[in-house]
Amino acid sequence: MSNLSKKPFIITIDGPAGAGKGTISKLVSQNMGFHYLDSGAIYRVIAFEANQKGLATDQISQITELIDEINIQFIGDKIFLTDKDVSELIRSEDIGKFASEIAKNEEIRKNILEFQKSFFKPPGLVADGRDMGTVIFPKAKVKIFLTASIQERANRRYKQLILKEKDVNLTDLFQRIKLRDESDKNRKISPLKAANDAYLVKTDNLSIKQSYEKVMEIIKSKIDR
Numbered sequence: 001m002s003n004l005s006k007k008p009f010i011i012t013i014d015g016p017a018g019a020g021k022g023t024i025s026k027l028v029s030q031n032m033g034f035h036y037l038d039s040g041a042i043y044r045v046i047a048f049e050a051n052q053k054g055l056a057t058d059q060i061s062q063i064t065e066l067i068d069e070i071n072i073q074f075i076g077d078k079i080f081l082t083d084k085d086v087s088e089l090i091r092s093e094d095i096g097k098f099a100s101e102i103a104k105n106e107e108i109r110k111n112i113l114e115f116q117k118s119f120f121k122p123p124g125l126v127a128d129g130r131d132m133g134t135v136i137f138p139k140a141k142v143k144i145f146l147t148a149s150i151q152e153r154a155n156r157r158y159k160q161l162i163l164k165e166k167d168v169n170l171t172d173l174f175q176r177i178k179l180r181d182e183s184d185k186n187r188k189i190s191p192l193k194a195a196n197d198a199y200l201v202k203t204d205n206l207s208i209k210q211s212y213e214k215v216m217e218i219i220k221s222k223i224d225r
């Protein structure tokens, strides 16, 4: 779908961990020819670096200093921390948990605000996260809130991890996802929630292709208006 003749605009795709936001957002950005912001990856890279440096999640001033020092780059499908490819390293459950902990802090969120906004360039942006439609890009043209039950998200994650032959336990995954949902939803600053003008898409019984088609239908209906 080409948007070259029109004004650049933003599509936000928010939702809980494991709802398929990343996969769907990438497909949408490819189809639209738009830039893509994986905001969760920013929190994950910071968490990764803080963890490497032996910092705890509550050492906020040290973590904010660290944000000023590091250089995060998205190049194609890869994420670089200075010169190191951390694309895979940041995806562990432990880094996700660390990221969710530090993401509760207002100072840290403020520090990466401008970096996130800088992703909006012509011809447009697909932004994925927790607060894209509510806080970072409240004027986005299309807002999607993608969800699935905890059980469904745990099952999907299990299938992904088993392929990598990791030692995985479904009950443990269910608990971790549940805790991360609670941590992201119940924080005071920029909690995980659907914007008032977001379209809710439940993906429990949908394949990736079906979820993607549903999201594209919503986008088309909004931009054809």
Ligand code: DC
Binding pocket: 017, 018, 039, 040, 041, 043, 044, 096, 099, 100, 103, 104, 128, 129, 130, 131, 132, 180, 184
């Ligand atoms: O989407 P993800 O699982 O990669 O995100 C990791 C954590 O980062 C998530 O549990 C909470 C935090 N996060 C956030 O607070 N705001 C965002 N826009 C994106 C992620």
